[in-house]
Amino acid sequence: MKTAIVVFPGTNCDYDTQYACTLMGSESVFVWHKEENLPKDTNLVILPGGFSYGDALRSGSIARFSPIMKAVIDYANDGGKVLGICNGFQILVESALLPGAMKRNANLHFISKFHHLKVVNSENNFLSALKNDDIVNIPIAHGEGNYYIDDEGLQKLYNNKQVLLTYCDKNGQNLNPNGSVDSIAGICNENKNVFGLMPHPERAMESLLGSDDGIKMLKGFFS
Amino acid sequence: MKAIVNIQLKQGVLDPQGKAVHHALGALGFDDVENVRIGKQIIIELKQDDKAKANDEVKKMCEALLANTVIEDYTIEIIS
Numbered sequence: 249m250k251t252a253i254v255v256f257p258g259t260n261c262d263y264d265t266q267y268a269c270t271l272m273g274s275e276s277v278f279v280w281h282k283e284e285n286l287p288k289d290t291n292l293v294i295l296p297g298g299f300s301y302g303d304a305l306r307s308g309s310i311a312r313f314s315p316i317m318k319a320v321i322d323y324a325n326d327g328g329k330v331l332g333i334c335n336g337f338q339i340l341v342e343s344a345l346l347p348g349a350m351k352r353n354a355n356l357h358f359i360s361k362f363h364h365l366k367v368v369n370s371e372n373n374f375l376s377a378l379k380n381d382d383i384v385n386i387p388i389a390h391g392e393g394n395y396y397i398d399d400e401g402l403q404k405l406y407n408n409k410q411v412l413l414t415y416c417d418k419n420g421q422n423l424n425p426n427g428s429v430d431s432i433a434g435i436c437n438e439n440k441n442v443f444g445l446m447p448h449p450e451r452a453m454e455s456l457l458g459s460d461d462g463i464k465m466l467k468g469f470f471s
Numbered sequence: 472m473k474a475i476v477n478i479q480l481k482q483g484v485l486d487p488q489g490k491a492v493h494h495a496l497g498a499l500g501f502d503d504v505e506n507v508r509i510g511k512q513i514i515i516e517l518k519q520d521d522k523a524k525a526n527d528e529v530k531k532m533c534e535a536l537l538a539n540t541v542i543e544d545y546t547i548e549i550i551s
Binding site for chain 1: 484491536539
């Protein structure tokens with residue numbers, strides 16, 4: 249198993265992501281955004297968190313045009329698995345690999361804390377190690393995570409089981425930290441091979457550091 | 472030739488910054504404010520001398536990068 253971790257100028261979760269991959273038993277390589285190709289035997293591409301291009305214009309809007317993104321888009325269109333975490337999720341919506349858009353958090357704050365999430369749909373490659381309605385505790389750290397999609401798009405997401413995760417409290421009751429439509433924290437594309445979420449599973453790999461729920465969450469990709 | 476591009480969240484898309492500023496204006500005693508929307512302005516200097524061509528070019532820029540048309544509207548003003 250080989251995971252390609254794409255690094256943009258301003259990416260800062262690349263090493264945490266590599267740590268998580270190693271823990272999950274996957275080889276991983278960093279791929280600089282100026283590269284035009286992914287390693288040939290790539291099984292999974294991760295766009296990690298950070299502040300690519302300093303979030304200029306809109307988060308992810310400039311990174312979307314980095315040379316490597318053409319290869320990532322081709323890879324995704326060929327059915328390859330792509331996971332975008334936080335800024336990676338923002339890049340995926342800017343690339344239109346995932347529907348919708350990101351706005352500033354409703355309270356305008358950068359929110360950095362542990363948050364509970366409810367699994368809405370686990371019938372996909374990503375969350376297959378979890379069950380629907382499972383609750384996990386994963387850190388969030390973002391200023392522009394206010395997910396927006398219009399009513400028609402939202403209905404499509406539900407109809408096709410593309411809503412993966414929503415924000416909740418520890419009992420699974422709805423709790424919306426950032427104003428996202430229907431408290432959505434993570435989604436996938438129609439073909440269920442491109443996944444994006446604002447929370448950081450790679451920061452929840454050690455119970456000593458608060459939570460190891462990230463292991464359960466990422467397991468689907470690596471088993 | 473100069474292009475002034477104004478970008479705003481679409482009508483119906485809640486603007487968190489506008490809402491906060493509206494609230495703050497109310498706290499300062501400006502009771503007449505009915506709504507506040509915040510956008511951004513991008514000023515582009517172009518080599519192009521033809522106004523229509525400049526407009527077309529900037530429109531392409533807006534669609535490709537400057538605006539996210541899922542949530543934002545834009546207007547273009549060309550000044551020679």
